[in-house]
Amino acid sequence: MVESILLHLYNPIASPSQIGPPDYFQYMSEANNSFSLESNPSQEAILAYHLDNGPFAIIEWDNEFRISRWSQKAEQLFGWTSKEVIGLHFNEFKILPKDEFERIKENINWIENGNEITTVLENRNCHKNGKDLYCKWHNSILRDKEGKMVSIFSMVEDITDLKNIEENLRKSEERFQLAVAGSKDGIWEWDIVNDMAYFSPRCQEMVGQQFETHISGMEAFVNHVHPDDITSTINAYKLHLYERKEMQTEYRLRISDGSFRWFLVKGQAIWNQDGRPIRMVGSLSDIHDKKQMAEALENSEDKFNTVTDHITDIVNMIDRKGIIKYCNQSVKGILGYQPEELLGIHFLTLVHPDEQTRISERFLIQLNSKGPGSLIEFRLRAKDGSYVFFEGIGNVQLHHPALQSIIMISRDITLRKKAEEIIIASEEKFRSLVHNISDIITIISASGEIQYQSASARQIMGYEENGLRKRNIMEVVHPDDLQLVLSTFQHLVLKGGNSELLEFRILNSDGAYFYIEAQATNQINNPSIAGIVVTSRDVSIRKKAEAEKQSLIQELTKNNADLKQFSYIVSHNLRSPLTNLISMTNLLDMDTIETERSLKLINGFKTTTTRLNDTLNDLIHILLVKNNTNIDIKPISFESVLDQVTHSITAIMESSDMELEVDFSGAPAVNFNQSYLESIFQNLITNSIRYKSPDRKPRVQIKTFKNQQDIHLVFKDNGIGFDMELVKDKIFGLHQKFHHHPESRGIGLYLIHAQITSLGGSISVNSQVDVGTIFSIVFKPK
Amino acid sequence: MIPLVMCIDDDSMVQMLSEIIFTDHDFCKEVVKAPDGYTALQYFSEQSKLDSQDQQIPKLVFLDISMPISDGWDFLDKYSKDFPNMQPQTKIIVLSSAIHPEEVEMANAHPLVYKYISKPLEPKHILALKTDPDFIQYFTAN
Numbered sequence: 001m002v003e004s005i006l007l008h009l010y011n012p013i014a015s016p017s018q019i020g021p022p023d024y025f026q027y028m029s030e031a032n033n034s035f036s037l038e039s040n041p042s043q044e045a046i047l048a049y050h051l052d053n054g055p056f057a058i059i060e061w062d063n064e065f066r067i068s069r070w071s072q073k074a075e076q077l078f079g080w081t082s083k084e085v086i087g088l089h090f091n092e093f094k095i096l097p098k099d100e101f102e103r104i105k106e107n108i109n110w111i112e113n114g115n116e117i118t119t120v121l122e123n124r125n126c127h128k129n130g131k132d133l134y135c136k137w138h139n140s141i142l143r144d145k146e147g148k149m150v151s152i153f154s155m156v157e158d159i160t161d162l163k164n165i166e167e168n169l170r171k172s173e174e175r176f177q178l179a180v181a182g183s184k185d186g187i188w189e190w191d192i193v194n195d196m197a198y199f200s201p202r203c204q205e206m207v208g209q210q211f212e213t214h215i216s217g218m219e220a221f222v223n224h225v226h227p228d229d230i231t232s233t234i235n236a237y238k239l240h241l242y243e244r245k246e247m248q249t250e251y252r253l254r255i256s257d258g259s260f261r262w263f264l265v266k267g268q269a270i271w272n273q274d275g276r277p278i279r280m281v282g283s284l285s286d287i288h289d290k291k292q293m294a295e296a297l298e299n300s301e302d303k304f305n306t307v308t309d310h311i312t313d314i315v316n317m318i319d320r321k322g323i324i325k326y327c328n329q330s331v332k333g334i335l336g337y338q339p340e341e342l343l344g345i346h347f348l349t350l351v352h353p354d355e356q357t358r359i360s361e362r363f364l365i366q367l368n369s370k371g372p373g374s375l376i377e378f379r380l381r382a383k384d385g386s387y388v389f390f391e392g393i394g395n396v397q398l399h400h401p402a403l404q405s406i407i408m409i410s411r412d413i414t415l416r417k418k419a420e421e422i423i424i425a426s427e428e429k430f431r432s433l434v435h436n437i438s439d440i441i442t443i444i445s446a447s448g449e450i451q452y453q454s455a456s457a458r459q460i461m462g463y464e465e466n467g468l469r470k471r472n473i474m475e476v477v478h479p480d481d482l483q484l485v486l487s488t489f490q491h492l493v494l495k496g497g498n499s500e501l502l503e504f505r506i507l508n509s510d511g512a513y514f515y516i517e518a519q520a521t522n523q524i525n526n527p528s529i530a531g532i533v534v535t536s537r538d539v540s541i542r543k544k545a546e547a548e549k550q551s552l553i554q555e556l557t558k559n560n561a562d563l564k565q566f567s568y569i570v571s572h573n574l575r576s577p578l579t580n581l582i583s584m585t586n587l588l589d590m591d592t593i594e595t596e597r598s599l600k601l602i603n604g605f606k607t608t609t610t611r612l613n614d615t616l617n618d619l620i621h622i623l624l625v626k627n628n629t630n631i632d633i634k635p636i637s638f639e640s641v642l643d644q645v646t647h648s649i650t651a652i653m654e655s656s657d658m659e660l661e662v663d664f665s666g667a668p669a670v671n672f673n674q675s676y677l678e679s680i681f682q683n684l685i686t687n688s689i690r691y692k693s694p695d696r697k698p699r700v701q702i703k704t705f706k707n708q709q710d711i712h713l714v715f716k717d718n719g720i721g722f723d724m725e726l727v728k729d730k731i732f733g734l735h736q737k738f739h740h741h742p743e744s745r746g747i748g749l750y751l752i753h754a755q756i757t758s759l760g761g762s763i764s765v766n767s768q769v770d771v772g773t774i775f776s777i778v779f780k781p782k
Numbered sequence: 783m784i785p786l787v788m789c790i791d792d793d794s795m796v797q798m799l800s801e802i803i804f805t806d807h808d809f810c811k812e813v814v815k816a817p818d819g820y821t822a823l824q825y826f827s828e829q830s831k832l833d834s835q836d837q838q839i840p841k842l843v844f845l846d847i848s849m850p851i852s853d854g855w856d857f858l859d860k861y862s863k864d865f866p867n868m869q870p871q872t873k874i875i876v877l878s879s880a881i882h883p884e885e886v887e888m889a890n891a892h893p894l895v896y897k898y899i900s901k902p903l904e905p906k907h908i909l910a911l912k913t914d915p916d917f918i919q920y921f922t923a924n
Contacts, residue, residue, distance in 0.1 A: 597802065604795050726851060 056138070056155035063149050065089050065112075077135075077158055079128025097132075100124045112149050117141050122159065134163035186284035192241075192269075193278050206263070206286050208256025226252035226260045233265075241269055241277045250287065261288040312412065314390075317405035320367060320398055322346045325405055334412050336383030347408070352379035352387050363394075366406065370396050377413070389413045438538075440516075443531040446493050446524055448472045451531055460538045462509030473534075478505035478513045489520070492532060496522040503539065515543040564623075571620050578616060581609045618747040625754045631673045633759070638664045638704055638713070641674065645681040656689040658698040666705030667712070670779045676755040683748035684775060688717035693770065711779040718772040731765055784810040784920045788840035790822045790857065791815075791877070792849040800844065800903050807908045814840060818849045819857025826865050839871055842917070844903070847878040847885065854878070862894055873916060875899055 041049075051058040051069075057077040060069030066089050070082035078095060090096050100123050101108075107121055121137040136157040142150040186203030190196070199207075207224065225233050229251035240247035247267040252260035267282030305328075314334060317326035324347055327339040335350075342350075351359050355378045366373045372395040379387040392410035397403040440461070441454040450468045457463055468476065477485045481504035492499045499520040505513040518536035523529040585606040593599045642662065646653060653660075670677070685700065692698035701716045732753035756763045760780040767773040787810040789800050797815050804810050816822035822843075829837045847854035854876060862869070873896040876889040880900075889898045896916075899907055912921050 600798065601802070604798055608795050 054155075056157055059154045059156060061090075061152040061154070063151060065091075065108075065152070068151065074156065077127075077133070077156065078125065094126045094128075094130075097124060097126050111139060111141055111152060115143070115147050117143065132160075133158065134160040188267075188282050188284055190280040190282075191278075192280060199284075203284050206255075206261075206284065207253055224254045226254070228252075236265075237267075240267060241280075244269075247282065250291070261286060262291040263287060314408075314410045314412075316342070316347070316408045316410075317403065318347050318408055319405050322348060322363060334382070334388060335380060350380045352381065355379060363406075366394050366396055367398070370399070372396075380410070389417045391416075440534075440536045442473070442534040442536065443523075443529060444473050444489075444520075444534060445531050448474050448489065460508075461506070476507040478507070481505055489532070492520055492522050493524070496525075498522075503543075506536075514538060514540040567619075567623055571616060571623065574616055575620075578609070578613055582613060585609050615747075618751070622747075622751060622754060625676075625751065625758060631676075631759075633671055633673055635669045636672050636674055636677055637669045638677075638702075639668065641677045642681055642702070645678055645685065649682065649686065652686065652689055656692060656698055658685075658689060658692075658700060661699065661701045663701075663703045666703065668704070670704075670711045670713075671781065672759060672779055673755070676752075676759070679755055680752045680777070683752050684715050687748060688719055688773075691717075691719040691721075691773075693718065693720050709781045711781075713777040713779070715775040715777070716772060721767040721769045721771050721773050723769055724767055727767075732763065783808055784841050784917065786810065786812050786814060786838055786840040788814040788816065788822065788825070788843040790817075790819060790843065790849070790854070791846040792817045793846070796846070796877075796901070796903075803903060803905060803908055807905060807912070809908050809912070810842075814838075819845075819852035819854060819860070822857055823852070823860055823864070826861065826868060830865065830868070839868055841872060841920070842911075843872060843874045844877045844899075845874055847876060847880055847889070858892060858894055869894065873897075877901060877903055 052072040054073070057074035058069060058071035059067060059074050062068050066087055067085050068087075070080070070085050075081050080093065080095075085093060085095075091101075096104075104121060104123050107119065110116060111119055117140065119137075119139045119141070121139065123135065123137070125133045125135045127133050136159045138155040138157070140153040140155075142153070144150050186206050187200040188203055189198040191198075222230075222233075233249060233251045236247055236249035239245040247269075248264070250262060250264050253263050255261050264285045264287045265282060267280050269277040269280040272278050311328070312330055312333075314330045315326075315328040316324050316331075319325050324342045324345055327337075327342045329339060331337050331339055331342065348356055348360055348363075359376070359378055362373075362376060372393055375391055375393050377389065377391050380390055382388055389412070390410040391413045392408055395407040395409070397405060397407055438456050438460070439454075440457045441452075442450060442457070443452040444450055450471055450473055453463075453468055457468070461468075473489075474482060474486060485502065485504050488499050488502055501517060501519050503515060503517050506516050507513055515538070516536045517539040518534050520532050520534040523531060523533050585602075588602060588606075590599070590602065593602055639662075646660070688698060688700050696718060699718045701714075703714045703716075705712050705714075732749050753763055756777060756779075761778055762780075763775060763777045765773065765775050787804065789797055791797055791800075794817075801813055804813060814825060816825060826839075829839060845854045845857060852860075858874070861874075874894055875897045876895055877899050878885065878889070878901060880886065886898055886900070889895050911917050
């Protein structure tokens, strides 16, 4: 049984139905074999045997409650013999005490006048000798057709012992209840056999109104145990129940608000003869607050150790004699000692010899004070013999019951000491820097009065060092720049921060002005400066250079404009006599020329005139491209432009039998100038025709594609090509011809190069002799 | 007359005019025309492969500076390097339309350049050459 409950304890969600009914009650009949029946017994004899030898006393009553049968067991039970009582009414002998009769009068009335055929009654009876007996009466009532009682058959069971136990129990229970009610602890009782648990009201109060009745299964209670404590709790019960170890355990129980509280449980079991536990009684006390206090104490100790061991400061406790009583782990990292090594030694032995007197005096003074003292600096000897700088503070807690010591907190300030040294050094450096740099450092008060000027002022401005001291800065600013300097200065004084870099003229000691560049910082709130710091430098040389550069640019711009103008004039002035020449050659009647020589010359004259005209037109065209800053750019379809170009040169294309392979699918259009694109296509195609290979049919492939934002155009032919080594970077130059083709004017590629680059694009070429030429053009997004 | 004169110029008009002037003034028997320095060098290269008695080396070269593919400077560089044995027999006159004084100076300073003549080539130039001590031999024999 206990195992099943314990099993259940392990598994709190199992349903109570898994606990089987107790198998404890086993009716052991004591067979009476001393009596043997004769060979052919009558039914009456058999019945009499059973009635006399059965476990019960048998009594039969007639319809007037007069005794008609009184078995041997009845004689033994009540003391009267059957002879004495047969025919008597129960009132006629003392078997039923008067008070009991009054109590069960109603039940007797039901037997007589009711319609039940069986009743069970428990009542007190009286032995012949006057002793009280407790009996359980199992009555069978025989009734006639009208329901009138004919006779009663009673089987009587002696329950006196049981009743006495109950009574004693009841009485002890009352005493127990009184005891329980008066206790601060809760009392519980566990009927292990029946798995019935009782929890005193105090238990209920402590745990909360969790249990609807005072009696419930132990597992209902166990369900409230904190999951982490279930195993230990069960172990404690087991050890007690099976190994009879003292049962005293602490566990957390869930109380009504859902939180857990610590309880101390003590218990004592009662075992039967077989050694099986049958009952357990115990107490339950709320130890939560105590437990928490203990935990808090533990935590705070932990915390203290954690804090002191992990802070970088060294924490020691020193007693009034100066002996170290405690030291945290930090000492290991800083001085190299194990904390234990220092316990028991006098702290002064660690202090630098030069400082021992001072520190020991301080210690003696502090002994008579209370609480924290003031910060002191000292050196302590590390394990390796070196000394480390510390800054420490002592807290006298000699009268504190838990501390009884001086708590010394010391911090390693080596780094700070070093930093201080660096600062001192850097200050010196700064001072020498200020003395030696060419920049002038000036400190001015908020009113503009010069308070300090670096040595460089003397060299640059000619004043003695601090020669301008006490003078107002505005006195030396050029009158034309005063407005600017004054407003900047006022703004800086009001708003703080840094000024912009200003250029203005300042008076030197010779009475001349020179340019300086200055920047000021408001350091009025910086106590070590309390002024406006102005860093300035002489920029008169730079100013001069700038002025020169400016005039050079102006000159160049003018030259450029003149040149442009000149080229316009040249082209224009050349154009008019040239047109005359063209007209003349056209008017010349060649038929009248007789000599071969003259004809040759006149023809040469005509050809030269035409070529001159072409060249001039090209130059004019270039001038327009180079100067046209305002050309129309819009999305243009490659396809449509190519169509226009091929249409305009149909004749040349047809005669050359050129094959054109076009793929504009990668980028069908480009943001460009229409006439430029026409020029590009026309120049490239006519070039390909002009320089076609005599060995193969001319073939041109044009393809466009997009690469990120750029549009690429690749133009590839299978012409005669050229030697890249010879051409190098000259191919897109003006009047660079690489063939002796009669129509080559060395201008086409120059022109398209100018057109593409003027719109931000680029063109490159690759060629191989007798293989072909590839032009790659990149159009940049506009 | 000079047996052989070479004209290196990409302008066919110049070639034609030069030839007319040469003819007018009985200046040379034959003219070799090259449209650029490269072609001219090829001619010298071919000649150098021949036996010396079969070689036709021009006694005088008229060299243009501004030409496609291989210009006058390029010709002078390669000629001085590749054909040192021909240099004593051949005089080179730069005939150029360049108007930059630096180019004229550069040409005059070049060790292989005999003379600089600014285009156009005129009869007076030819007449002067005919009385030049270095060429007079060709015009006095008969």
